[in-house]
Amino acid sequence: MQLELLDRIRSENPVIFNISNYITVQDVANGLNSIGASPIMPSAIEEASEMLQISSGAAINMGSFRSNELPYIEKVGQLANDLNIPLVLDPVAVAMPYRQKVVTNLLDHIHFDFIRGNAGEIAALAGIKWQAKGIDAGDGSADLAEVAKKVAQRYNCTVVLSGPTDYISDGTHDTTVTHGTPLFQIHVGSGDMLSSFIAAFAAVSKNNYFEAARMACLIFATTGEIVANELVDEKPGSFIVALLDKLHLVTTKEIADQITMED
Amino acid sequence: MQLELLDRIRSENPVIFNISNYITVQDVANGLNSIGASPIMPSAIEEASEMLQISSGAAINMGSFRSNELPYIEKVGQLANDLNIPLVLDPVAVAMPYRQKVVTNLLDHIHFDFIRGNAGEIAALAGIKWQAKGIDAGDGSADLAEVAKKVAQRYNCTVVLSGPTDYISDGTHDTTVTHGTPLFQIHVGSGDMLSSFIAAFAAVSKNNYFEAARMACLIFATTGEIVANELVDEKPGSFIVALLDKLHLVTTKEIADQITMED
Amino acid sequence: MQLELLDRIRSENPVIFNISNYITVQDVANGLNSIGASPIMPSAIEEASEMLQISSGAAINMGSFRSNELPYIEKVGQLANDLNIPLVLDPVAVAMPYRQKVVTNLLDHIHFDFIRGNAGEIAALAGIKWQAKGIDAGDGSADLAEVAKKVAQRYNCTVVLSGPTDYISDGTHDTTVTHGTPLFQIHVGSGDMLSSFIAAFAAVSKNNYFEAARMACLIFATTGEIVANELVDEKPGSFIVALLDKLHLVTTKEIADQITMED
Structure with missing residues (x-):
């Protein structure tokens, strides 16, 4: 278990290129900064190439794209492939028909090293029946480990199906x-932040992408768990503030202790 | 007084479609989530129809639109009308001439079930002289209850003129x-959040839109009041954090008690 | 030292026009509000003129523009010049080639009263070798006071090179x-917020732009220092919340005391 990837992010400060959605972009940027990475979030297609050349990881979030931004998204994906930069796809709400068409088309032209989504989103990519509900995970009875594996095999990538348990x-x-x-x-x-974190962990993973995904999930989830345990009530506003604090302060020893305590 | 609409939002988790401005969108999304609704905020006209079909309420915020987004805004409005989804307009800074032209044109083509604005905005829609100042309410001496009523009659809708007193x-x-x-x-x-909350309350109101508007205002205002009372100083940063916490935790009993205490 | 500019912002509530980036816009708007100014952040070129006519200061942030927004950016700059409104440029990541071309072109057509950037950004405008890294300041060995002076002379404006020390x-x-x-x-x-604050201080400075820049930096930096001293650990999430609180509450006396204490 390479918890030291966290330390490596903090010492190397990898630049992470993001196509974000306008809803959660501030949290994603602050989260990346808190954990020790350096976010860049340009929007002009003219500068995609030079911005990717200084980047060590990239994440594309489909939360709120306009159709006229698709050429930019495709170009960023192709450039990341050409430059061999680890690339993460966050296929927000891909169970919806238009998004499914757009994302499937992206996946046909671009190789994503990672796909990170909730149960509803990954099930949609697996072609499995699932009651997704907008951006939420929804309900279903599929074997989620199998769903993740199927999508990983189909798209030859590492899949993170995140939720109460991450697969x-x-x-x-x-x-x-x-x-x-x-x-x-x-x-x-939270999911958008995790997707960009996967890019940051991949950036310092020396191509061990499975371990990068695992450590991104484990460190993000465990940090959230530590923070939540310190809140008396279920407070979503205080949680994000404390999460950004703790992502900056948490040590690999604290993470290891928390995991042991739970097991 | 149907305070139980709050519980109904929490049990039904209605999907609320938003065209938001890029300035406050994160707070609006988090606010909707805190209160128990499920926000979606797509930007592509191609998916407007399918996204509205899974939505139980919709809010259009004119805070920072570009003119090339107007066809999308109009389409969303027409689809919401066709699908009989409760629709809220937030006519930010509509006292300014260009916005007045754009918003009046929208109101000619689309039926909004609700209009939520500050005194300066609603006065502008009523054609009443008022010193609005950018996004702020400004000053004037009109009878605000009459201003709200006039706009409600003109556009056959429920008007919320919000401020220290909501009319x-x-x-x-x-x-x-x-x-x-x-x-x-x-x-x-704060106003943007209230506008989207009205859509959420309308979604579970069984077409009692007047009561939906009243409960959205009352629960939002009272929750803010409870939170502010617990802050020693006037702290705008801490306020929004505590507000997001309390919107998730507040009970109808606490709201009722606070109202009684004040009266 | 005109610390009273802070009080003047609070009594005059100047409207500050912003072209912001979508990443930090919410903090910039809340920061301006906290300090006592009134932010407007429209996006439609059709309303640029009328919005600027009600504004007392303007800030253009190049953090995440698309190329099709450049005509809007140029128009806002020209109108601000025509209307004699103090105008701030925040040339985010201008060390990158495409941005350098775009920003240099803007500086050829528009007079900015202020340029606010980090060491890497201002060095790039000075044509001085510097290892900038994305949006971060990077490293170099130039005399930063000289770098700031050179850019100020080249563009006939007030330059703020901000960092651990602001020049x-x-x-x-x-x-x-x-x-x-x-x-x-x-x-x-933080830098984006400071750029918009410079516009607010300039708006109430009676054309003393050097003092406006100095007071914006001093009051922003000292308020941050007071807030940080009250945090036990280095907590980036809690910091922004407390900063927004304190920007609303801090007095000129507290600022003066903190400065004396440090000296």
């Missing part, structure tokens, strides 16, 4: 992260 | 909400 | 502000 699969290896707090579900943007 | 009118019935805190005026986005 | 120059006069806290560097958007 991680690269098509061959599978694991879960069972830490966390229900507060992640109440605060909009 | 609510559907053209026939009128009421006020006198709870609140000056901190709402210091934090940018 | 302020109008090409003739030079000064520094040595207060602050490392937390400004951890929270994304």
Whole structure:
């Protein structure tokens, strides 16, 4: 278990390129900064290439794109592939028909090293029946580990199906992260933040992407768990403030202790 | 007084479609989530129809639109009308000439079930002289209850003129909400949040839109009042954090007690 | 030292026009509100003129523009010049080639009264070798006071090169502000907030732009310092909340006392 990836982010400060949605972008930028990475979030297609050349990881979030931004999104994806930069897709609400068409088309042209979504989103990419509800995970009875594995195999990538339990699969290896707090579900943007964190962990992982995904999930979930345990009530506003604090302060020893305590 | 609409939002988790401005969108999304609704905020005209079909309420905020987004805004409005989804207009800074032209044109083509604005904005829609100042309410000497009623009658809708006192009118019935805190005026986005809350309350109101508007104002204002009373000083940063916490935790009993205590 | 500019912002509530980036816009709006100004952040070119006519200051932030927004940015700049409104440029990441071309072109057509950037950004405008890194200041060995002065002379404006020490120059006069806290560097958007604050201070400065820049830096940095001193650990999430609180509450006497104490 390479908890030291956290320290490596803090010492290397990798630049992470983001196409974010306008809803949660501030939290994503602050989260990346708190954990020790350096976010860039340009919007002009003319500068995509030079911005990616200084980046060590990239995340594309489909939360609120306009159709005229799709050429920019595609270009960023292709450039990240050409430059061999680890690339994360966050297919927000991909169970909806238009988004499914757009995202499937993206996945046909671009290789994403990671796909991070909730149960409803990953199930949609697996072609499995699931009651997704807008941006929320929704309900269903599928075996989520199998769902993650199927998408990982189909798109030859590492899949993070995140939720109360995170299911991680690269098509061959599978694991879960069972830490966390229900507060992640109440605060909009937790998933978006995790997607960009995966890019940051991948950036310092020396191409061990499965471990990068696992450590991103484990450190994010466990930090949230530590923070939530210190809140008396379920407070979504205080949670994000304390989470940004703790992402900056948490040590790998604290993470390790919390995991041991739980097990 | 149907305070139980709050419980109904929490049990039904209605999906609320938003066209938000980029300034306050994160607070609006988090506020909706805190109170128990599920926000969606797409930007692509191609998916407007399918996103509205899963929505139980919609709010259009004119805080920072570009002119090339007007066809999207109009389409969303027409679709909400066709689908019979309760629709809220937040005519930010409509006292300014260009916005007045744009918003009047929208109101000619689309039926909004609710209009929520400050005194300067609602006065502008009533054609009444008022010294609005940018996004702020400004000053004037009109009878605000009459201003709200006039706009409600003109546009056949429920009007919420919000401020230190909220004036609510559907053209026939009128009421006020006198709870609140000056901190709402210091934090940018309080009004935007209220507009989206009205859509959420309308979604679970079984078509009692006057009561939905009244309960949205009363619960929002009273929750803010409870939170402000617990802050020693006038702290706008702490206020929004505590407000998001309390919107998730507040009970109808606490609201009822606070109202009684004040009366 | 005109600390009373802070009181003047609070009594006059100047409307400050902003072209913001979508990443930090909410903090900038809340920061302006906290300090006593009134932010407007429209996006439609059709309303630029009327919005600027009610504004007393303007700030253009190049953090995340699209190329099709450049005509809007140029128009706002020209109108601000025509209307004699103090105008601030925040040339985010201008060390990157495409941005350097865009910003240089803007500076050829528009007179900015202020340029506010970090060391890497101001060095790039001075044509001095510097290792900028994305949005971060990066490293170099230039004399930063000279760098600021050179850019001030080249563009006939007041330059604020902000960082652990702020270097302020109008090409003739030079000064520094040595207060602050490392937390400004951890929270994304501190620089963006300062740029808009300079516009607010300029708006009430009776054309004493050098003093406006100095007071904006001093009051912002010292308020941050006071807030950071009250935090036990380095907490970036709590810092921004407490900063927004304190910007609303801090008095000129507290600022003066903090400065004396440090000296």
